[in-house]
Amino acid sequence: MESCFERALAAQCAPTLAGLKPGSLFRIGGDPAAMRQTVDLWDQRLSPRGIRVRILKECPAAQACMIYVYRSGWVDQLMEQPAIRAFFHKMGYQPGNTSSLLAQLSRRFCLEQEYPHEIGIFLGYPLEDVLGFMEHRGRNFTCCGLWKCYGDPSTAQARFARYRACTSAYKRMYERGVPVMALVVAA
Numbered sequence: 108m109e110s111c112f113e114r115a116l117a118a119q120c121a122p123t124l125a126g127l128k129p130g131s132l133f134r135i136g137g138d139p140a141a142m143r144q145t146v147d148l149w150d151q152r153l154s155p156r157g158i159r160v161r162i163l164k165e166c167p168a169a170q171a172c173m174i175y176v177y178r179s180g181w182v183d184q185l186m187e188q189p190a191i192r193a194f195f196h197k198m199g200y201q202p203g204n205t206s207s208l209l210a211q212l213s214r215r216f217c218l219e220q221e222y223p224h225e226i227g228i229f230l231g232y233p234l235e236d237v238l239g240f241m242e243h244r245g246r247n248f249t250c251c252g253l254w255k256c257y258g259d260p261s262t263a264q265a266r267f268a269r270y271r272a273c274t275s276a277y278k279r280m281y282e283r284g285v286p287v288m289a290l291v292v293a294a
Contacts, residue, residue: 111135111137112135112142112145112146112149113281113286113287114281115133115135115174116149116176116287117277117278117280117281117287117290118274118277118278118281119131119132119133120133120176121270121273121274121276121277121278121290122269122270122273122274123158123176123177123178124158124176124277124287124290124291124292125273125277125290125292126178126292127269127270127273128230128231128270129177129178129181129182129185129229129230129231130175130176130177130178130181130182130229130230130231131175131176131177131230132163132173132174132175132176132226132229132230133173133174133176134171134172134173134174135171135172135174136169136170136171137170137171137172138170139162139165139166139167139170139172142162142165142172142174143162146160146161146162146172146174152288153176153291154179156291156293157178157179157180157293158176158177158178158179158291159176159177159178159179160174160175160176161174161175161209162174162175162213163175163209163212163213163216164213164216164217173216175209175229177229179205181231182205182229183204183205185228185229185231186204186205186208190234191228191234194225194228194234194237194238195208195225195228198225200225209229212225212226212229224237224240224241225237227240227254230254232254233256233258235257235258236254236255236256236257236258236263238257239255239256239257239258240254240255240257243257249263250263250264252264252266252267253267253270253271277290
């Protein structure tokens with residue numbers, strides 16, 4: 108379980124581990140009870156470096172979990188921005204700290220039929236893109252890469268290229284035996 112989880116961290120969370128992106132999300136299969144232990148272990152390992160790991164959604168029937176890996180200080184700063192606070196308030200979130208907002212997001216993952224698009228903010232997507240996606244229902248975007256962009260396409264394409272290059276480099280390093288802890292850039 109742990110080696111599979113470590114491989115997923117290197118492959119799915121490279122830009123977050125490298126300090127290029129505030130958060131990453133991935134789905135991983137396995138017994139939810141064992142996954143909780145693995146997540147707790149990795150949270151303990153990474154938290155001294157400013158990175159937190161938590162389960163956002165457990166799906167016992169599918170034997171899978173949605174894992175959120177994030178730079179807590181960076182996400183805290185995002186959540187303090189007035190425009191982002193107003194956005195979450197409009198979306199029905201109760202005011203609170205990042206942990207409280209993540210708990211509310213986690214409940215939405217479990218209760219809503221539609222994917223909670225506001226997760227894009229926790230992943231570092233520009234507010235403009237999250238709002239654009241919600242307003243246009245995924246259509247009329249200016250460019251599409253790791254997410255659909257509704258702002259300046261050249262800025263978005265440059266960001267996508269950085270994230271892809273980082274992910275490719277981290278995958279290669281991990282496959283060559285570099286442990287995930289050596290890939291983490293401290294906050």
